[in-house]
Amino acid sequence: MFTDFFYFLRARGLTVSLTEWLTLVEALVQGHARSDLAAFYSLARSLLVKREADFDLYDRAFAAFFDGVDEHFELDAELLAWLADPVLPPPSAADLDGLAAPDLEELRRLFEERLREQKERHDGGEKWIGTGGASPFGRGGAHPAGVRVGGAGGGRSAVQIAGARRFRNLRADRVLDTRQIGLALRRLRRLERRGAPEVLDLEATIDTAARNAGEIDLVFAPERRNHVKLLLLIDVGGSMDPHARLCERLFSAADKARHFKRFEYRFFHNCVYERLYTDIAQWRGAPTTELLREIDSTWSAILVGDAWMSPYELTSPGGAIDYAHRNEESGLAWLSRLRQRCPQSVWLNPEPARIWHATTIDLVRRVFPMFPLTLDGLGEAVDVLRGSRPNRPLRTAFPA
Amino acid sequence: MSFSRFEGTDRYLVSAELRDAVNVAVALERPLLIRGEPGTGKTVLAEAIAESLVLDLLCWNIRSTSKAQEGLYLYDTVQRLNDARFGDRDIRDVRPYIKYGPLGRALLAEQRVVLLIDEVDKADIEFPNDLLHELDRTSFTVHETGETHVARQRPVVVITSNNEKELPDAFLRRCVFHYIAFPERDLMAEIVRVHHPDVEGELLRQVLRRFYWLRDLDAVRKRPSTSELIDWIAALRRGGVTAARIEQELPFLGVLLKRESDVGVARRAHRQQAVN
């Protein structure tokens, strides 16, 4: 039962590591859950869930797991039984981070000792919540002075507390705001010392001074700067209208992020063709080839669009949605050219991933790694751009 | 259990969940990572822990240029360079130029201290990983002098952050984590009373009503936080503003909203509300 909870959390998508689980065991042995399921609820959360965006997932898992059993779940007995015969889940790669595993034999001894003390104290007449076996689980317990009950507890059972889903608004899959986008983009940086020597290199100065018998010769080095150059391409086609606000936020966050070495943006209508726009009110723009000349493989590109159109808009020359404009080459050819020119590029799609098997979306996904336009998706996309997540090369050879 | 317990202080109110998180971090000797909106009391928590457990507090305010190693010590090359050129001090001895950082001082302190590492997300992306390494130390060597210091004990480490994505998994795995939710009205009323013990009940009620109304306006870009609320009440009381006037006009709005555009948004919303 005890380790079942661990597997249950994992099955529900929480990446609980073995290290964290053993930390929880240690905390339980020290008595931090006070044999109280409500205390166990927050203790386990503080040790197993490290992002508030995952709190709602935890709440739902907790409520589901303990629903119906909360009045009968005897934490101390469960833990004692497990310590008597500890079966550990196999460690994952994440667990091999150098933290020493606690000595379980020692933990068992400590725990038994604590239970004994607890029992004696109880027999001595002192009130102790939850003495071996007869625990009033799910009761909030008394709160000493200085502590205020905010949100949780207040006499409610652990399952009720979890079931209240206080953190549902913190879920990462909700709509992004500008600040979150800004923060995600801020991670897009590559600090390097390059360019003209501008800042005093003290270590080197002293070194030379020491070698020149104290004669000071100031040594300069280039400053550490972010070398990321970002190109943002946004689809403003009709099917993107519902996502206009979101795109606007992404744009303004990128525009305001002053930390890029260079930042360029263009707009397109459904697909990239031979012309890209800098001003959509007036449809002012410049040939795509001009942009392609300007950028190179040191740039990162983020394309934003639903990639949802009629297949011929993507695959046929002359397929562009605007009559007035006859494209000599297919949209797919232009997209591939862009990806070849700028291998570090990703596509963000505001449409949910479950419809990504649609023809044109699937075709675009062969050219660009695609991520949902959510906090998590943006985070993953940035990981690809900064090289901390593998980037798939262009899969299909389209005419260049 | 034989560890002393954190219970909040009469100047700092904690939820039971936060209290428990602090106590488990102290007992397990793990860093406590605190996140939450601005003004939710992340920074002052460390002060409250130090006060409640009667320990000294050391603060390390992280900036964009902070390096984890500097937490241990800094070698003041500028001073030494200056002395080499202009001073009459003996510069052959490096030791006077070694300045211990907050982490170094925490490890070397006679008694356990509380170490606040404030706004860890401000630093470079590599910082948390390096910090993890430094926090795990039981000893450190000052390379310039060759001296090795053995840590006397582990400090109570409180780390605050505003940004979720910045911290690597290996770092998170080691922390005890607590998210301070923005206080609901009741708790906020109590927090306000900590700072303004004799505030009039009706005034407080109106103030809170307005405050949460402003925070709920979609168009407000920088939502006012606890500190602004406390300052606002101070301004209102100094100005002798009555509860009724808060309802009719929005006096001293600039204390509450720091952006010009937000003040405009609030005024418009308020006028509209008056019309309806």
Ligand SMILES: Nc1ncnc2c1ncn2[C@@H]1O[C@H](COP(=O)(O)OP(=O)(O)OP(=O)(O)O)[C@@H](O)[C@H]1O
């Ligand atoms: N629980 C509380 N009890 C008493 N006062 C509080 C509490 N929470 C916040 N405050 C008050 O609110 C103000 C802001 O707190 P603090 O500076 O610690 O916030 P913060 O979370 O660190 O904000 P930021 O993210 O902007 O650094 C302080 O004046 C503090 O006294």
Ligand SMILES: [Mg+2]
């Ligand atoms: Mg702070």
